[in-house]
Amino acid sequence: MTTDAKPTQTSRSRLDPEAMPRRDFLGLTAWWSAAATLLFGFLGAMRLPKAAVLPSPSKKFRITLPASLAPGQPYLPAGRSVALYKEESQVYAISLVCTHLGCIVKATDSGFDCPCHGSKFAKDGSVLKGPAPKALPWREVKHLSGDNFFVDEGKSVPAGTTAGV
Amino acid sequence: MSDVAEKRSAREESAVGRSLENLKAAPRRFTETVFRSGRPHSDRTRSTFVFGNVFLHLHPVRTHRWSLRWSATWGLGIAAISCFFVLLVTGVLLMFYYKPYPDVAYLSIKDIHFVVPTGRFMRNIHRWSGNIMVVIVLLHMARVFYTAAYRSPREFNWVIGMGLLMATLGLSFTGYLLPWDQLAYWAITIGANIAQSPRELTDALGITEWFDVGGLQKLILLGAEEVGEEALIRFYLFHVMILPLILVILVTVHFWRIRKDGGLARPIDADNRLGPSSGDVYPVFTEAAQKTYSLAAVVKGKTPIVGHGPEQTIPSMPHLLIGEAAVFMLTIALSVILAIFLDAPLKELANPAVPENPAKAPWYFLGLQELVSHSAFMGGIGIPLIVLIGLGLIPYLDRETEGSGLWFGGLGGRSLVIRSAIFGLAAVVAVEAFVIRFGWIRQWWPNTPQMIITFINSGTLLTFLYATYSVWCLRKYNSTRAGALALFTCFVCGFVVLTVVGTYFRGPNWDFYWSPSQWPGH
Known part of the structure; x- marks a missing residue:
């Protein structure tokens, strides 16, 4: 508890302060060390909730495209949020996760429609309407053999990147 | 002293006898230890009852009649x-x-x-x-x-x-x-x-x-x-x-x-x-505070009750x-x-493969979802943050004293609140109607950079309108309280209207419908 006793000397300037008594200095040091220790302890403990290894299943998969897949018609692998297209001998994949708030967009004749907030995307994934801030990203596709392809949903490639058969 | 009485007193003095007596008295004593001040019959025992009880002692011993209306x-x-x-x-x-x-x-x-x-x-x-x-x-x-x-x-x-x-x-x-x-x-x-x-x-x-x-x-x-x-x-x-x-x-x-x-x-x-x-109200402290809490001698500033005259308080x-x-x-x-x-x-x-259509948040977030349907960041984080900071600042900006404790107290008062409500409703309805009817920047110029849409959308426009109106009221009445009354009322109106629109008038693809019966089947 502090008292309201008036300091005896008042003529010192701000740049030349009164020397701090040793006991006060040690006391303050102790308090600040305790505070710093607790702070760093807390920050260290907060590392725990930030997952180092994400539990998501693998985003890479293999797929066999049906031979009858028409150009411009989407092929939707079950359990994946990506649409595959085959144009002549080129295959590409476009993500179906809306860039606005993560809803799954629906592939339509004109492109993609998001059911949540009305974003519309063109066939190449670029934004036509609505709140989506970015185009739907294209995903990496590699040709394996015949109609077999390798898709990596976790890896974006520049729009227009295709894999030749 | 007779023989019988002697025997009885001897028994009472024996340890076993005392224990039996105590056992008989145990229920009464147990109650006494739980409610240490006795049964709350008088004002005095009721007071001790309230402040002697850990759950009740958050209550004041006496309450002002004003607060009990x-x-x-x-x-x-x-x-x-x-x-x-x-x-x-x-x-x-x-x-x-x-x-x-x-x-x-x-x-x-x-x-x-x-x-x-x-x-x-x-x-x-x-x-x-x-x-x-x-x-x-x-x-x-x-x-x-x-x-x-x-x-x-x-x-x-x-x-x-x-x-x-x-x-x-x-x-x-x-x-x-x-x-x-x-x-x-x-x-x-x-x-x-x-x-x-x-x-x-x-x-x-x-x-x-x-x-x-x-x-x-x-x-x-x-x-x-x-x-x-x-x-x-x-x-x-x-x-x-x-x-x-x-x-x-x-x-x-x-x-x-x-x-x-x-x-x-x-x-x-x-x-x-x-x-x-009324009859059950009588002075607690005399006009000249003769008695004060011992703690009050140490603590700086005025304590709540000391020095006040007879107050219209009644026992809590x-x-x-x-x-x-x-x-x-x-x-x-x-x-x-x-x-x-x-x-x-x-x-x-x-x-996880098929979203609900429409996918709606809990109702109290649907006003935000309405804003989010223009810009995720501004609607979901930017504007809520501005509102929270604004709300937190209110008591530090409004240091006036007029009208404290009264409904719509302060300069402007009830009529200002009514006018602000009308302005707030008109602004939000107008902005919403415009956006629903004519769309927004992206529909007109699809290649507009995202930054422009993030900062210029119906949410920020509405916030700007409300803030401007509030500053206008503040200057007109020359009172921070008047500005706060205007702004708070506007935001209440905005919140209500946006929530209603998000709840009742938004259907599949977040399109506007007058009623859910018009929703297309899907």
Whole structure:
């Protein structure tokens, strides 16, 4: 508890302060060390909730495209949020996760429609309407053999990147 | 002395005899040790009863008549804490059967609904109390604002109250995921992506790679990239442990400060306004304060009661306690009646491949979702942050004294509130109608950079209109309170209209429909 006793000397300037008594200095040091220790302890403990290894299943998969897949018609692998297209001998994949708030967009004749907030995307994934801030990203596709392809949903490639058969 | 009496006194003096006597007296003595001040029959024993009881001593011993009028508070604070008690009891009961694991969670909710004795009733009460609590907390905040009760010395308690509002919304939002149905899954997916939406800004600036607040927030919230088992256990933990603890701590401080601030805010001339006191009111302290609390000698500043003249206070027990009990019973009755007639919804099992269409957040976030449908960052984070900072600043900007403790007190008063309400409603309806009819920048010029849309959209436009109107009122009345009255009223109107539009007039693809019967089948 502090008292309201008036300091005896008042003529010192701000740049030349009164020397701090040793006991006060040690006391303050102790308090600040305790505070710093607790702070760093807390920050260290907060590392725990930030997952180092994400539990998501693998985003890479293999797929066999049906031979009858028409150009411009989407092929939707079950359990994946990506649409595959085959144009002549080129295959590409476009993500179906809306860039606005993560809803799954629906592939339509004109492109993609998001059911949540009305974003519309063109066939190449670029934004036509609505709140989506970015185009739907294209995903990496590699040709394996015949109609077999390798898709990596976790890896974006520049729009227009295709894999030749 | 006769022989018999001698024997008896000898027996009484023996240890066994004394023990028997004590055993007989045990029930009476037990009661005495529990209620140490004796039965609360007189004002004096009632006072000791209140401050000698750990649960009651948060109450003042005597309460001012002003605070006991219904119109002073409408009992909203007590109603909010009543809801919390109901939620605590029903929530603990639901925990007996609920299993926080994907798919299993859904089945356990079905069990609770169809198999568990009273399970459906308890879940309904929990659901309704949660919704009622959100409404009441918002109304309570409006009451405190409109009676200017946030002013000195209650500034910080207003800030604590904002913390309580956020804890309430957080509890409600985390509870929304737990049933693991389609409604829950997609509402939380949207919520988690709103947490990630600072990316909209960092992407536009091209700094996401180094500074990804949005990604970090989503990662902490979900513990994964998508809503899954990790997210469910986290939301469960927040819902049943972390947030209730925070809420209890904040509520304790909130109540304690009400006591320390001298009870509820009331006008300085409350005694005159109330008129002559009734028979059960008599002076507590004399005009010249002869007696003071010993602590008051040490503490700086004035303590609440010392030095005040005869006040129109009446004993808290029973007057305040009766009022509280009445509000408590009414609140429970309301949620029980609603729970009898309206079941809490449960849709199909969550399906991460097919979003609900429309996917709607809990109703109190639908106003935000309406804003989010223009810009995720501004609607979900930017504008709410501006509103929160604005609310927190109110008691520190408005240092006026006129009208404290009175409804619509302060310069401008009721007529200003009515005019602000008209302006607020007109502005929000006009902006919404324009956007619904004509679209927005992206429809007109699809190649507009995202930054422009983030900063110029219906949400920011509305915020700008309200802020301008508020500054205009502030200058016109030359009073901060007038500006605050205008701004707060406008935001209430905006919140209500946006929530109504989001709830009733938005259908599949978030398109506007006059009624759900016009929704296209899908």
